Amino acid sequence: xxxxxxxxxxxxxxxxxxxxxxxxxxxxxxxxxxxxxxxxxxxxxxxxxxxxxxxxxxxxxxxxxxxxxxxxxxxxxxxxxxxxxxxxxxxxxxxxxxxxxxxxxxxxxxxxxxxxxx
Numbered sequence: 001x002x003x004x005x006x007x008x009x010x011x012x013x014x015x016x017x018x019x020x021x022x023x024x025x026x027x028x029x030x031x032x033x034x035x036x037x038x039x040x041x042x043x044x045x046x047x048x049x050x051x052x053x054x055x056x057x058x059x060x061x062x063x064x065x066x067x068x069x070x071x072x073x074x075x076x077x078x079x080x081x082x083x084x085x086x087x088x089x090x091x092x093x094x095x096x097x098x099x100x101x102x103x104x105x106x107x108x109x110x111x112x113x114x115x116x117x118x
Contacts, residue, residue, distance in 0.1 A: 017096030019044035022089045025103040038087045038103050039076040047093035051077045052100065055085040062100045063088050 020043030028037045038051060049070040052063025069092070070077055087103040 016094060018047040018091035018093045018098050021091055021098035021101050022049060023101070025087075025089050025101055027087060027103055027105045035078055035080050037076055037078040038089065040089050040101075040103070042073070042075060042091070043098065044091050044093060046072050047091035048072055049074060049077075050090050050092055050097070052088045052090075053086060054088070 022040035022043050025038065025040040028039065029035065030037070040049065042049070050066040051068040051070065052066050054061045054063055068077055072093075086105060088100040089103060090100045091098045
């Protein structure tokens with residue numbers, strides 16, 4: 001009997017990258033506006049979510065790296081007392097990233113929100 005060692009490996013779904021990018025991303029404030037949060041709907045609940053930011057005024061420049069990596073299933077990120085201007089999110093699974101998604105920010109960049117600068 002001849003055995004072949006040239007079998008093609010089975011690729012698991014988790015190795016093929018995220019099923020889709022995060023959606024419905026938004027920014028929220030609370031705690032006297034001292035806490036800034038980013039929330040999203042997972043496009044792939046089994047994927048990590050990378051959060052990045054840029055302090056540009058127009059929101060067209062994507063982050064150059066991840067600032068924080070949320071575990072699979074997580075749908076929000078919070079930070080205190082900082083204003084990052086524009087947040088971005090993307091999924092990571094199996095070493096593959098989705099494209100960055102700009103988080104909708106209705107608070108402006110470097111502007112006051114409710115009388116307190118975020």
